[in-house]
Amino acid sequence: MNPLLELTGLTVLRDGRPVLSGVDLTLRPGERVALVGPNGAGKTTLLRAIIGLEPAAAGRIRLFGEECATEPAFRKFRPRIGFLFQDSDDQLFCPTVVEDVAFGPLNLGLGAAEAERQAIATLEELGIGHLAQRVTHRLSGGEKRLVCLAGLLAMKPDVMMLDEPTNGVDDEHGRQLRQALLDCPAALLLVSHDSQFVGGLATRAMIIRQGRLLRAEIHDHPHVHQHFHIHLAHDARGGAEDN
Numbered sequence: 001m002n003p004l005l006e007l008t009g010l011t012v013l014r015d016g017r018p019v020l021s022g023v024d025l026t027l028r029p030g031e032r033v034a035l036v037g038p039n040g041a042g043k044t045t046l047l048r049a050i051i052g053l054e055p056a057a058a059g060r061i062r063l064f065g066e067e068c069a070t071e072p073a074f075r076k077f078r079p080r081i082g083f084l085f086q087d088s089d090d091q092l093f094c095p096t097v098v099e100d101v102a103f104g105p106l107n108l109g110l111g112a113a114e115a116e117r118q119a120i121a122t123l124e125e126l127g128i129g130h131l132a133q134r135v136t137h138r139l140s141g142g143e144k145r146l147v148c149l150a151g152l153l154a155m156k157p158d159v160m161m162l163d164e165p166t167n168g169v170d171d172e173h174g175r176q177l178r179q180a181l182l183d184c185p186a187a188l189l190l191v192s193h194d195s196q197f198v199g200g201l202a203t204r205a206m207i208i209r210q211g212r213l214l215r216a217e218i219h220d221h222p223h224v225h226q227h228f229h230i231h232l233a234h235d236a237r238g239g240a241e242d243n
């Protein structure tokens, strides 16, 4: 199947210093790829670069088969990519929850009643239907996170890029979120330090180390609870053949 996203030799600088160096990554339909790595490794930078929010110093970015290097080129494809920002307050802007979640579907051309119906169905799928009429900026941190995710799911994007989706989210809502993402046909690029969430969702994992993207393995070891650990694959070297 043709890739949805394709990065070749992507290098991104921050303050003149390479944060990402020669990154190769391909995301195909049906894939759910976890991006892991320590704080400051460049995970958020990578997601932002993919949709043109950070300039590439070198390399190529292809979205849905088309090379993107300019703002108009990226803008054309952003509606097909749902991006969950690390900070929920950067994402929420409508007065009420239901208006916020319906905003995306409305923007994509749905009528008001259908957009609202879709918004409420998505809120219920995530177990937060009761929040529909609440004032967005008065929600708790975890509630805001889930409302942002509902907004993305309601848009039915082809790709979702999620930066720390379970931040502040309790276990039960985390399970509902994971199920919603498993049921959703969008391919996923997932940045998370929550290894249990990643283990139950990702089809493969990549780790960012010193600016390089390397293949990682997800192992699950059944204990009293199930734990998931991510280890570097033995044969991970450069990324080019590992993406």
Ligand SMILES: Nc1ncnc2c1ncn2[C@@H]1O[C@H](COP(=O)(O)OP(=O)(O)OP(=O)(O)O)[C@@H](O)[C@H]1O
Pocket: 014, 015, 019, 037, 038, 039, 040, 041, 042, 043, 044, 045, 046
């Ligand atoms: N606006 C900025 N200007 C300059 N440097 C930045 C900026 N934002 C991030 N950086 C630096 O770029 C590097 C990568 O940051 P990034 O946010 O991509 O890391 P991350 O892997 O997502 O980290 P975390 O797990 O803590 O969220 C870090 O060294 C960070 O300090």
